[in-house]
Amino acid sequence: MTKQELQPAGIFKYFGDICLIPHASKHEKEIIHFLKSFAAEHGLPIKCDAAGNVLISKPASKGMENRPTIVLQSHLDMVCEKNSSSNHNFDTDPIDWYIADDGWIKAKDTTLGADCGIGIAAQLALLVDKSLVHGPIECLFTIDEETGLTGAKALESGFMTGNILINLDSEDEGELFIGCAGGVDIVGTFDYTTEPLPEGYALFQYTVSGLIGGHSGDDINRGRGNAVKIATRFLWQTQQACNIRIGKFTGGNLRNAIAREASALIAVDKSQIAALTQLFEKHQAEIKIELSFSDVGIQQTLAETPRTTDICLIDQATQTRLLHCLQACPHGVIAMSHTMPGLVETSTNLASVKFVENNRILVGTSQRSSVENAKYNIAHTVDAVFRLARAELKYGDGYPGWAPNVNSPILALTKSAYQRLFHTEPEVKAIHAGLECGLFLEKYPQLDMISFGPTIKNAHSPDEKLDIQSVEKFWLLLLEVLRGVKS
Numbered sequence: 474m475t476k477q478e479l480q481p482a483g484i485f486k487y488f489g490d491i492c493l494i495p496h497a498s499k500h501e502k503e504i505i506h507f508l509k510s511f512a513a514e515h516g517l518p519i520k521c522d523a524a525g526n527v528l529i530s531k532p533a534s535k536g537m538e539n540r541p542t543i544v545l546q547s548h549l550d551m552v553c554e555k556n557s558s559s560n561h562n563f564d565t566d567p568i569d570w571y572i573a574d575d576g577w578i579k580a581k582d583t584t585l586g587a588d589c590g591i592g593i594a595a596q597l598a599l600l601v602d603k604s605l606v607h608g609p610i611e612c613l614f615t616i617d618e619e620t621g622l623t624g625a626k627a628l629e630s631g632f633m634t635g636n637i638l639i640n641l642d643s644e645d646e647g648e649l650f651i652g653c654a655g656g657v658d659i660v661g662t663f664d665y666t667t668e669p670l671p672e673g674y675a676l677f678q679y680t681v682s683g684l685i686g687g688h689s690g691d692d693i694n695r696g697r698g699n700a701v702k703i704a705t706r707f708l709w710q711t712q713q714a715c716n717i718r719i720g721k722f723t724g725g726n727l728r729n730a731i732a733r734e735a736s737a738l739i740a741v742d743k744s745q746i747a748a749l750t751q752l753f754e755k756h757q758a759e760i761k762i763e764l765s766f767s768d769v770g771i772q773q774t775l776a777e778t779p780r781t782t783d784i785c786l787i788d789q790a791t792q793t794r795l796l797h798c799l800q801a802c803p804h805g806v807i808a809m810s811h812t813m814p815g816l817v818e819t820s821t822n823l824a825s826v827k828f829v830e831n832n833r834i835l836v837g838t839s840q841r842s843s844v845e846n847a848k849y850n851i852a853h854t855v856d857a858v859f860r861l862a863r864a865e866l867k868y869g870d871g872y873p874g875w876a877p878n879v880n881s882p883i884l885a886l887t888k889s890a891y892q893r894l895f896h897t898e899p900e901v902k903a904i905h906a907g908l909e910c911g912l913f914l915e916k917y918p919q920l921d922m923i924s925f926g927p928t929i930k931n932a933h934s935p936d937e938k939l940d941i942q943s944v945e946k947f948w949l950l951l952l953e954v955l956r957g958v959k960s
């Protein structure tokens with residue numbers, strides 16, 4: 474099969490055009506320019522806002538003028554990842570895409586940008602095709618979804634007029650998305666003073682590793698171990714039973730990842746070495762059993778390490794506050810959804826503990842929920858834990874969620890269109906992670922939204938691939954929905 478033979482031809486023609494234009498996140502200038510020429514060439518009204526978001530409108534087809542306006546939305550940027558062997562330059566080079574024998578489209582050594590290029594291509598194909606039947610259409614293109622949701626955040630009220638929005642950024646054909654989680658993050662800070670290692674103490678290095686980790690939203694309900702929580706549990710129990718002091722304690726890294734590794738320096742009164750070792754063995758055995766189905770690779774070590782003169786411990790009072798704080802800080806699923814079985818509604822991630830310069834310890838956390846009030850409530854729980862431990866705390870920029878509405882009219886219409894076309898039921902889902910849709914609701918609270926797309930695997934990695942057949946089904950569904958929207 475050649476590129477020209479790919480169907481639907483319109484989508485693949487524009488997908489090819491988009492691949493020629495560099496469009497990394499925060500580098501959308503050229504693709505915006507392309508949209509402007511496109512609109513001029515086809516005589517379509519276009520407007521841009523200060524952030525760089527673009528809206529191209531198309532009037533209704535004949536006889537459909539009284540139908541409601543539908544907004545179709547994609548994001549203009551792509552994630553730029555390449556294999557280490559590749560010298561591809563994302564600022565200048567086109568994406569080198571090809572048709573693989575197994576029915577997928579891939580790119581040579583780089584991300585493909587089907588996320589969200591195929592959504593953009595579908596919008597353009599729709600905008601130019603005069604044979605299609607639909608009401609008024611507004612195609613919204615947002616910037617910088619991947620690295621900051623910048624365009625969606627900056628979108629002003631009144632920029633678009635439609636009350637129904639179809640987001641084209643989903644990656645599983647046959648699945649309809651009707652909700653996402655909002656997020657917020659809180660960092661707690663402890664200041665400490667250093668103290669020398671007391672006489673008569675021995676030093677141990679304690680480590681946790683081998684955990685799977687994963688995304689703090691998508692994977693939070695998989696029962697995987699959190700290295701910071703596991704290390705804290707050992708240190709807290711030991712602190713209650715023995716005279717221990719701790720030095721550097723680090724674990725986790727990104728706020729949106731489950732902590733996979735942690736380590737701590739432990740000083741113990743020499744008379745209690747045996748007690749420490751016993752506690753460690755008990756702890757190790759307990760955790761091994763607890764994770765024996767969900768995170769089997771865990772490794773924990775406790776090894777004596779030589780005393781050196783430069784070893785510093787944190788002061789006793791801060792140590793106590795820090796360990797109580799980390800022990801009390803919740804982690805994991807807080808609530809499951811009552812409207813969407815199987816969906817995590819609310820969760821929190823104890824993401825990291827880091828010793829940074831100027832004798833400070835940072836504790837990173839992030840909270841998610843599809844229900845806005847529940848998101849703030851779990852954030853306030855973490856906030857209260859930090860306050861009790863007398864840590865300073867700081868909230869990061871949050872983003873709102875999109876609460877699933879199982880009675881949404883656009884959902885009912887899309888479901889029946891899907892059944893009519895493919896004689897099977899689509900799956901209706903929501904995700905426990907952020908989407909632009911949540912942000913749109915801030916300025917457009919009346920929006921009725923749905924998200925669907927063709928099948929894309931391994932997005933955000935050089936293994937990204939697009940299922941060719943699923944593009945045709947995605948296109949047929951889109952046209953059927955546009956035809957069917959009445960009020």
Ligand SMILES: [Zn+2]
Binds near residue numbers: 548589618642
């Ligand atoms: Zn995307």
